[in-house]
Amino acid sequence: MQTESNEAVTLKDRTLDPQSWVSKHADYLFSYALTRLNDEDMARDLVQETFLSALESANKFEGRSTERTWLTSILKFKVIDVYRKNSAGFTKRGDHDVDKEEDRDFFDAHDGHWNDQHRPKEFGIEQPDLLETKEFQKILQLCMKKLPILWLSVFTMKHMDEEATEIICRELKVSASNFWVIIHRTKVNLRSCLQKNWI
Structure with a gap:
């Protein structure tokens, strides 16, 4: 079930609250990305992309994990995409x-x-x-x-x-x-x- 962006998205017993994502999770997600990429600008960009992807797929949140765990898993796949993209030429050489x-x-x-x-x-x-x-x-x-x-x-x-x-x-x-x-x-x-x- 997806609602307007200014309301919480309730699924099963868990609630997504996009309005609080920046205050609750941005620092943690930024630190997660930074330790894996060593690039502050890219880490910031990936956190923003994570929030956008999460908003777009809020109806897929099943409530089997915490909001932070769910956001981190989205970010993790984005980091892997960066790895894959950056290492593509390297592996070919x-x-x-x-x-x-x-x-x-x-x-x-x-x-x-x-x-x-x-x-x-x-x-x-x-x-x-x-x-x-x-x-x-x-x-x-x-x-x-x-x-x-x-x-x-x-x-x-x-x-x-x-x-x-x-x-x-x-x-x-x-x-x-x-x-x-x-x-x-x-x-x-x-x-x-x-x-x-x-x-």
């Missing part, structure tokens, strides 16, 4: 295929273990509460901005959204082997960046 020369810089060719100069160091932030500090989060976001868009897309879908590997491969059109190469290289690059900028 094959820039993320395994590069053995680059891997030899980090790993011993004979046993696959870290080379001494690239062996991970202690971060000094092993206490879980320290991971939540604003300074660390700021540095992590700066390090993530340096990643190629496909790497960022794969990493955030896997480790922030906890998507299944098969879904990520299908949505971003990457093979399973390339997926693992991307995850590996992303972790190596993030660790290296954090060691340079945090320690």
Whole structure:
């Protein structure tokens, strides 16, 4: 059932209240998009698009989730669309295929273990509460901005959204082997960046 935009939309036991979306959910949705895209303007645009899409499909809201969860799921698909669009050219070029020369810089060719100069160091932030500090989060976001868009897309879908590997491969059109190469290289690059900028 859809009503005029200035009235709440009542479905089952849940109510949609579009008039309060900005005050109740905009900051949360913006933060969600920003941590996945590292682009403030795009995050703002996607939040606005999310609200518009939600208004257009309000009659599809079944009340099985909260209003925020429903809005977040709409935004999540919009973020995936951005990933797909931005990574399309990247996957066609094959820039993320395994590069053995680059891997030899980090790993011993004979046993696959870290080379001494690239062996991970202690971060000094092993206490879980320290991971939540604003300074660390700021540095992590700066390090993530340096990643190629496909790497960022794969990493955030896997480790922030906890998507299944098969879904990520299908949505971003990457093979399973390339997926693992991307995850590996992303972790190596993030660790290296954090060691340079945090320690």
